[in-house]
Amino acid sequence: MKARLLNLRRTLSALVALTTFAALMGFAGFPGAGLVHSAANLSPIKIGAAGPYSGDLSKIGLDGLNAIRMAVEEANAAGGVRGRKIEIVEADDAGDSSKAILVAEKLAMDRAVLGVVGPMNSSTVEAALPTYQRAGLAIISQSATKPSLTETGYKVMHRICPRDDAQGPASAEFVVEVLKAKSVYIIDDKTAYGQGLSDEVEAALKASGIKTVRSQITLEDRDFSPILTRVKVAKPDLLYLGLANPAQAASIIKQAAGLGISVKLMGGDGLKEKDQLIAGSAGLAEGMYVTTIGRAITEVPEAAEFIRKFEGKFGAMSVFSGQTYEAARILIDAMRRASADPSKLTRALVMEALGKTAGYKGILGFPISFDSKGDVIGAGIYVYQAKGDDFVLVR
Amino acid sequence: MDLFLMQIPQQIVNGVTLGSVYALLALGYSMVYGVLKMLNFAHGSVFMVGAFAGWGALSLLTRGNALTMSPALALLAMVAAGVAATALLGATIERLAYRPLRGGSRMAPLISALGVSIILENAAMLLTSGRAKTYQTELIFPQDWAVHVAGATISATRIAMFASSVAIMILLDMVVSRTKFGRAMRATSQDAEAAEYIGIRTAAVIAGTFIIGSSLAGVAGVMVGLYYTQIDFMIGFSAGLKAFTAAVLGGIGNFRGAAAGGLLLGLAESIGVLIAPPVYKDAIVFAVLIVTLILRPSGLLGKQARARA
Incomplete structure (x- = not known):
């Protein structure tokens, strides 16, 4: 019985020492610790x-x-x-x-x-x-x-x-008024973003009387020769890339160059990625237009x-x-x-x-x-x- | 209709380029099946490792945006790195994952192969943080140089791919039909037990087959990196499936069949895009496989496979 009591007392004193130590550390550690103690x-x-x-x-x-x-x-x-x-x-x-x-x-x-x-x-x-x-x-x-x-x-x-329905019409307006393109080839990647944005862009372009052709790839695709061959033959004034992955866009741009395709390029906000699009395409993305939502924060x-x-x-x-x-x-x-x-x-x-x-x-x-x-x-x-x-x- | 016809020459070029890669991969598949009667599902992952090894070599040889040596030497170094990595990997996989299971159930090595491929893919994912790596193809092959034939553009990359894969296939055919190792390989694939009795060290033959098959995948990996200009840890999956399809299409176990199957598959994929939307290109490939298997269950050159092998 006595031993147990002693044990208890020892534990208690240890606890007190610990708490004091912790509290001291707390106050010393950062000022204001006492104020927000409860929180x-x-x-x-x-x-x-x-x-x-x-x-x-x-x-x-x-x-x-x-x-x-x-x-x-x-x-x-x-x-x-x-x-x-x-x-x-x-x-x-x-x-x-x-x-x-x-x-x-x-x-x-x-x-x-x-x-x-x-x-x-x-x-x-x-x-x-x-x-x-x-x-x-x-x-x-x-x-x-x-x-x-x-x-x-x-x-x-x-x-x-x-939303894309703000980006779509704005892109189309730019294509019509500034680029003065007559035909646009649109490639999307079947993602909710890529396809959705491309839908909006295509609808807005059509409303302005621009001829559009549309094809799809998937996020897993690596070989774009088949689709780019279609682009090559269609000879559009502009190739619009409704893609979620800028690295994939860079790959398309490089493969297009390998097929001898030279066409104006445009894409959505998701492609505005320096490392992957510009460096990743070895400069072949030079001159490509991208729409952005809001200004670049660098400005x-x-x-x-x-x-x-x-x-x-x-x-x-x-x-x-x-x-x-x-x-x-x-x-x-x-x-x-x-x-x-x-x-x-x-x-x-x-x-x-x-x-x-x-x-x-x-x-x-x-x-x-x-x-x-x-x-x-x-x-x-x-x-x-x-x-x-x-x-x-x-x- | 006019647009349709105009695409044909380019799509054929696309198909042949792609087909030469499929052929190299299918050969590796077929060789292993020939000697071991097992489907090496890790083959696609070995190919992926080869692509990364080639990429690694290229990045080591690049300072800023320029090569530190001539493009031809750099290309050679890339292929050497790809082949060295995959040959070593192939031998290791065979030793660790397949040899201990030999003589057991036929399912065991198959499962082991799937396991190896999962390990390799995840290792690559961790090492690359899942990010795609860019092949600076423009440093190796001039991008503004191309041959124009009948409206088709044939870039230097494509010519190099096709030429080297044809050269490799001819070399391989000679190895298999004329050398001692080739004879031992054919004997092992005919009847491993009997081959052992007449003094052929089948274990060494099998290891050799793995090394050669994996090296081919390594070359294919570097090619695809240069061609697609971008690689990631997942490229092995679909490439493995296509290679398997090509091997089965040509008659699995038959080398010439694998080469033919690969080319045919590449062409089917490109030509199919003429009639169907490009997004269905993989569906077309597998439809070709299904139809072939219904009409010729042992593949296009399957009969000869049994007579020869």
């Missing part, structure tokens, strides 16, 4: 990061993931969400619809996940939306542009990129700091790095606004606050607000051209 004791908030981190689209995906990491690191350094730390749950969908559903279910099951940045592709968003809707888990996509995504009444859906003064930090850490940015960073920051901002008491944060509150995002000024060069469907308001479409080793704004 810091709360479990961390988790943010899902869904995107293609392996497979064909992994370059874009991983650069996006790095941008999310940066946004979260910065937010945590600034106190997290009212004192609660933020953690990232990586959800690799490999750009594949069926995997997108699986990782959505994984995120939905983890009750600590209160919001998701991504998925990045229209096809993966489309596939995973019902799952996120059932879980009441808000998503904010940086790059899914298919129009129907916000038209089917899914309340969880938000995006900060304009936005507010983004200079982000670019310097990002490129210093991870190397050259991909087309969606800035948008992904912004999407993550908007989500975190919504979480901070969602509830004054960080312990009472729920998915529903985060979703509500995210939907109410209005006039958010970040690095994209325009204030971001969502309409009732979750579409972004205020973004414009710009046309860039590949010149030398970069893209320059032409319209």
Whole structure:
């Protein structure tokens, strides 16, 4: 009995010593630790990061993931969400619809996940939306542009990129007024993004009386000679590439050169990737036009700091790095606004606050607000051209 | 209709180029089947490794955007790297994954082959972070040089591919029909047990067959890299399927059949695109296989295979 009591006392004193030590370390470790003591004791908030981190689209995906990491690191350094730390749950969908559903279910099951940045592709968003809707888990996509995504009444859906039905007519206008092309050959890759964008572009071109021919490839295709032979014979004024993978576009451009095809080139926002399109095509993409949603953030003064930090850490940015960073920051901002008491944060509150995002000024060069469907308001479409080793704004 | 006819010459050129790669791959498939009666499903992955080895050699020889040696030497180095990597890999796979299973169930090596291919693909995925690698073909072959025949453009890359694959096939045919090793190989494929009795070291013959077959895949890998200008860890999958199809089409186990099957398959794929949308090109390939198997279950040259092999 006595031995036991002694043991107990020893344990108690050890505990006291430990707590004192921990508290001292805490105060010494970082100032303000005492202030947010209660909040810091709360479990961390988790943010899902869904995107293609392996497979064909992994370059874009991983650069996006790095941008999310940066946004979260910065937010945590600034106190997290009212004192609660933020953690990232990586959800690799490999750009594949069926995997997108699986990782959505994984995120939905983890009750600590209160919001998701991504998925990045229209096809993966489309596939995973019902799952996120059932879980009441808000998503904010940086790059899914298919129009129907916000038209089917899914309340969880938000995006900060304009839709293809804005990009389509703008592209067609440029083709008609500036390039004065009479015939256009369109190749799409059967993805929700590539096919959807191409549908919009084709419809807008046809409405302007332009002759169009359309063919499809798949993301897995490596040999484009058969389709390019068709292009060669059709002799279009412009070849439009509605593709999700800039590396694939570069490969098409190189193979076209091997077939002696020389034609003006144009593509959507997904192809504006320096490393893969310009370097990857060994300069053959010179003169190619790409439409973008919003201005390149390299031209936005507010983004200079982000670019310097990002490129210093991870190397050259991909087309969606800035948008992904912004999407993550908007989500975190919504979480901070969602509830004054960080312990009472729920998915529903985060979703509500995210939907109410209005006039958010970040690095994209325009204030971001969502309409009732979750579409972004205020973004414009710009046309860039590949010149030398970069893209320059032409319209 | 006019547009349709105008495509024909170019599509034939496309088909022959692609067909020469399929033929090289199908030969490797057929050789292994000939001596072992097993389908080497890891063949496509070996091809992928060859493509990466060639890419590695090219990147080592490139400083900025220029080669550090003459294009011909660089090409030779790439092919050497591809062949060295695949020959070594082929021998290793045979030793570790197939030889221990010999004499057992016929299914065992097949499953083992699938396992090897999964391991290789995933290893390549991890090593490359799943990213595609670009072959700087323009450093090796002049991109602005091409032969124009009847409206078809034949680039230097295509000519080199076709010529080297024909040369390799002729060389292989000579090895098989004229050398001692070729005779031993034919004997082993006819009856391994009997070959062993008359003093042929069949284990060495089988290993040799794997090395030769894998080397062919290595050459094909470098070719495809230069032709498609881009490779990734998944290229082996569809290439393996096509090679298998070509081998079966020609009569599996028959070398000349494999070469013919490869060329035919490449042509079918390109010509088929004339009538069907390009997105169905793979469907066309497999339709050709199904029809052939219905009409000639042992493949195009299958009969001769039994008489010769």
